[in-house]
Amino acid sequence: MHDYTRKTLFVDGQWVRPDGTDVIDVIDPSTEKVIGSVPDGTMADVDTAIAAARRAFDPLITVAERRERVERIIAEMEKRLPDIAETISREMGAPVRTAQGVQTKIPIAVARGIEDVLATYPFDEQIRNSLVMKEPYGVVGAITPWNYPLYQVVAKVLPAIAAGCTVVLKPSNEAPLSVFEFVEAVEAAGLPAGVVNLVSGSGRVVGERIASHPDVDVVSFTGSTAVGQRVAELAAGSVKKVALELGGKSANVILDGGDLGTAVKVGVGNAFLNGGQTCMAWTRMLVPYSRYDEALALVEAAAVKYTVGDPFDPATRIGPSASAAQCETVRGFITRAQRDGARLITGGADKVRDVGYYVAPTVFADVDPDSELGQEEVFGPVLAVIPFRDEDDALRIANGTPYGLSGAVWGPDLDSAIDFARRVQSGQLDINGGMYNAVAPFGGYKRSGVGRELGRAGFEEFLQTKSLQLPA
Numbered sequence: 020m021h022d023y024t025r026k027t028l029f030v031d032g033q034w035v036r037p038d039g040t041d042v043i044d045v046i047d048p049s050t051e052k053v054i055g056s057v058p059d060g061t062m063a064d065v066d067t068a069i070a071a072a073r074r075a076f077d078p079l080i081t082v083a084e085r086r087e088r089v090e091r092i093i094a095e096m097e098k099r100l101p102d103i104a105e106t107i108s109r110e111m112g113a114p115v116r117t118a119q120g121v122q123t124k125i126p127i128a129v130a131r132g133i134e135d136v137l138a139t140y141p142f143d144e145q146i147r148n149s150l151v152m153k154e155p156y157g158v159v160g161a162i163t164p165w166n167y168p169l170y171q172v173v174a175k176v177l178p179a180i181a182a183g184c185t186v187v188l189k190p191s192n193e194a195p196l197s198v199f200e201f202v203e204a205v206e207a208a209g210l211p212a213g214v215v216n217l218v219s220g221s222g223r224v225v226g227e228r229i230a231s232h233p234d235v236d237v238v239s240f241t242g243s244t245a246v247g248q249r250v251a252e253l254a255a256g257s258v259k260k261v262a263l264e265l266g267g268k269s270a271n272v273i274l275d276g277g278d279l280g281t282a283v284k285v286g287v288g289n290a291f292l293n294g295g296q297t298c299m300a301w302t303r304m305l306v307p308y309s310r311y312d313e314a315l316a317l318v319e320a321a322a323v324k325y326t327v328g329d330p331f332d333p334a335t336r337i338g339p340s341a342s343a344a345q346c347e348t349v350r351g352f353i354t355r356a357q358r359d360g361a362r363l364i365t366g367g368a369d370k371v372r373d374v375g376y377y378v379a380p381t382v383f384a385d386v387d388p389d390s391e392l393g394q395e396e397v398f399g400p401v402l403a404v405i406p407f408r409d410e411d412d413a414l415r416i417a418n419g420t421p422y423g424l425s426g427a428v429w430g431p432d433l434d435s436a437i438d439f440a441r442r443v444q445s446g447q448l449d450i451n452g453g454m455y456n457a458v459a460p461f462g463g464y465k466r467s468g469v470g471r472e473l474g475r476a477g478f479e480e481f482l483q484t485k486s487l488q489l490p491a
Contacts, residue, residue, distance in 0.1 A: 021054075021109075022055065023045060023109075023196050024056050025055065025056065025058065027058070028058055028064060028219065029202045029205075029206065029216060029217040030068045030071055030217075030218070031067070031068075031071035031074075031075075031212045031213045032206075032210075032211070032213060037058040037059075038063040038064050038067075039059065039061045041058075042059055043056060043192050043195070043219065043220070043221075045057065045193070045194075045195065045196055046342070046343075047110070048111065048112040048338070048340060048341055048342060048346075049329060049338060049376075050375065051343075051374055051376070054109055055196055057195045057196070057219040059220050060218040060220030061220070061224065062228045064225070065187070065225055065229055068217075069158060069160075070234070071212065071213035072158045072185040072186065072187050072213050072214075072216055073157075073158055073185070075211055076157050078154060078155060078157075080155070080183045082137065082142065085180065085181050085182070085183055086138065088181075088214070089137060089181050091209060091210070092130075092177065093127070093131070093134065094208070096130070096201065099200055099203070099204050103169055104118040104119045105118070106196050107123070107169065107194065107197050108330040108338070109330075110168075111165050111168065111193060111296075112294065112339040112341055112376070113294075113330060113338055114332075114335040114336060115330055115332075116335075117292070121167075121293070122167060122168075125170055125457065126169045126172075129170065129177070129473060131457070132458035133177045133178050134181075135458070137181045140153075140478065148488060148489050148490070148491055149487060149489065150489055151485070151486050151487075152485045152486075153482040153484060153485075154183075154482065155182045155481065155482060156184055157237070158184065158187065158235050158237075159175070159186045159235070159236065159239060160187050160189070160229035160230065160235040160237070160238045161186055161187070161239050162222075162229060162230070162239070162240045162242070163189070163190055163191060163198065163241055165192075165194035165341050165342075166297060166298070166398075167297075168190065168197045168198055169197050169198075172201050174477065175188075175472070178478045178481055179237075179481045180210075180214065180215070182481035182482050184236075184237070185215070185216075186214070187216045187218060187235070188202070189218055189219065189225050190217070192219075192221065192222075193341050193342050194341065195219050198219075199217065199219075202215065222246065230249075230254050231253040231254070231256055235257075235259060236259055237259060237262065238254050238259060238261050238262070239261075240261070240262070240263050240264070241263075241264040243396075244265040244422075247468065261469065261470070262468075262469065262470030262471075262480045263469050263470060264298065264461075264463065264467075264472060265422075265424075265467050265468040266298060266422055266424070266467060267298045267423075267424030267425055267467050268393075268395065268420040268421075269299060269301045269303065269424055269426040269427075270301065270304075270426045270427075270445075271289070271290075271301035271303065271305065271426060271429075272413050272426065272428045272439065273286075273305065273307070273310075273314070273429045274307070274410065274428065274430045274431065275310075275431070276430065276435075277436070277451075278451070278452075279429075282427075282452075283304070283318055286402075286427065287321040287325075289301045289427070290401075290402040291322075291325050291400045291402070294337050294338055294341075294399065295398060296345070298424060298467075299424055299425035299461075300425075301425070302401065302402060303386075303402075303403050303416075304402060304403070305407050306404065306405075307406065307407060307408075308408060314404065315384050315404060318402070318404055319364050319382060322364075322365050322366070324336070325400070327371050327377055328372075337380055337400055338377075339375045341376070342376060343376055345398065345399070346376035346377070346378060346399075349378045349399030350368040352391070352392060352399070353366070353367060354368045355392075356383055356386070356403075359387065359392065360385065360390075361387070361403070363381070363382075363383060364383065365379075366379040366381025367379060367381060378399050378400055380400040380402075381399075381400060381401045381402070382401075382402045382404065383401070383402070384404050386403040386404065388416045393405065393420075396422070413439075414439070417445075418442075421465055422464075423443075423445040423446060423463055423464030424445060424446055424467035425446065425447045426449075427448060427449040427450070428440045428449075429451055429452075430450075430451065433451060436450045444464045444465060445463075445464055445467075446467065446471075447459070447461055447462075457474070458473055458474030459473060459474060460472075460474060460475075461473045461476075461477075
């Protein structure tokens with residue numbers, strides 16, 4: 020077995036010993052065994068990294084130099100994708116088919132999208148007698164989650180560098196190892212010292228220091244809504260910009276006349292992708308009462324095809340939850356949903372395997388839209404199927420949670436689906452099977468966050484605006 024022990028942090032262009040001696044163990048969720056560790060960084064480590072990032076920040080950096088940095092990182096990252104994919108499977112349990120696909124191919128698509136934006140972006144614009152300029156913010160604190168470790172890092176670090184910023188990066192404790200491998204790609208790309216810095220450690224120490232430090236100009240955080248609120252509170256002390264990509268309870272709305280068979284198949288796949296550990300998962304399937312029984316039969320038939328097992332078995336479609344705590348959280352939701360009166364169609368809270376943090380893919384019918392399962396993010400392979408009377412009822416249910424991150428609408432034709440989608444309070448919606456777009460803005464309404472990631476919108480989160488009023 021590969022030794023994933025990491026003893027150093029990446030600060031000011033070098034791998035350096037941390038200020039303290041504590042470490043964070045990384046556990047393979049399929050075996051429950053420790054496979055490595057990373058330093059448990061201190062406030063002093065964060066302060067050193069931020070100082071390095073501040074020294075490295077050049078507000079007059081040319082677009083050509085930014086483009087060169089991004090291109091070199093992408094080239095080095097591509098070389099390491101097979102190793103990164105294996106690491107992601109070991110540290111957070113993603114099935115090999117997911118790790119080699121979504122977990123690594125989408126980050127490259129996102130990176131290429133940023134590269135394209137940078138090639139054509141108008142940094143200067145004449146508006147009447149004003150020259151409006153876009154300039155880099157400065158030092159970016161990037162705090163990333165465990166569910167898509169490479170994707171989340173690329174979605175923050177690459178646009179920040181493209182904008183001319185420098186970065187202090189804190190990965191999650193559950194899946195930090197692939198982030199270390201990404202930073203090795205950054206090191207190999209030969210960026211100047213301090214442009215990218217990596218400090219692993221706890222959220223309460225490393226994360227909170229990044230969020231509150233006066234020399235950090237932007238904090239970009241992805242994670243739970245509760246932690247995002249804490250990040251925003253800490254950032255407010257120094258009035259820094261905050262971009263938050265938070266939780267979701269997205270609705271897959273199948274309108275009367277929509278393609279039910281395709282909508283169910285795609286919807287179940289979306290709900291169970293990455294073991295349901297996806298912020299944009301369509302975890303509520305809304306169907307007309309007139310087709311409710313038909314939909315439930317289709318859902319059950321689709322759900323039983325999602326095999327649970329060893330992440331390195333090519334037949335596995337759902338691996339373990341990423342941690343023991345997450346596994347117990349998901350099981351708790353399932354148990355309470357049954358207690359609240361939801362009807363179990365398949366799956367349940369029982370243990371699937373003797374070893375590993377596994378949860379069976381689970382489907383509930385007769386879910387009260389106002390119940391815990393109808394309202395709260397589970398972050399596991401749990402789908403709630405909810406009937407509606409008419410389109411107004413469907414809209415009420417779709418908009419009836421505190422979240423608004425993603426979702427889908429399936430209508431009898433494109434125009435009717437778009438008309439319905441216009442009224443849904445969500446940052447991104449797939450229409451009649453619309454495909455993922457790596458440069459389309461992604462982000463939430465309501466408690467699903469503020470700001471956007473990906474493409475031009477994600478790039479502009481790291482730019483600030485200056486107006487020069489010119490003589491007539």
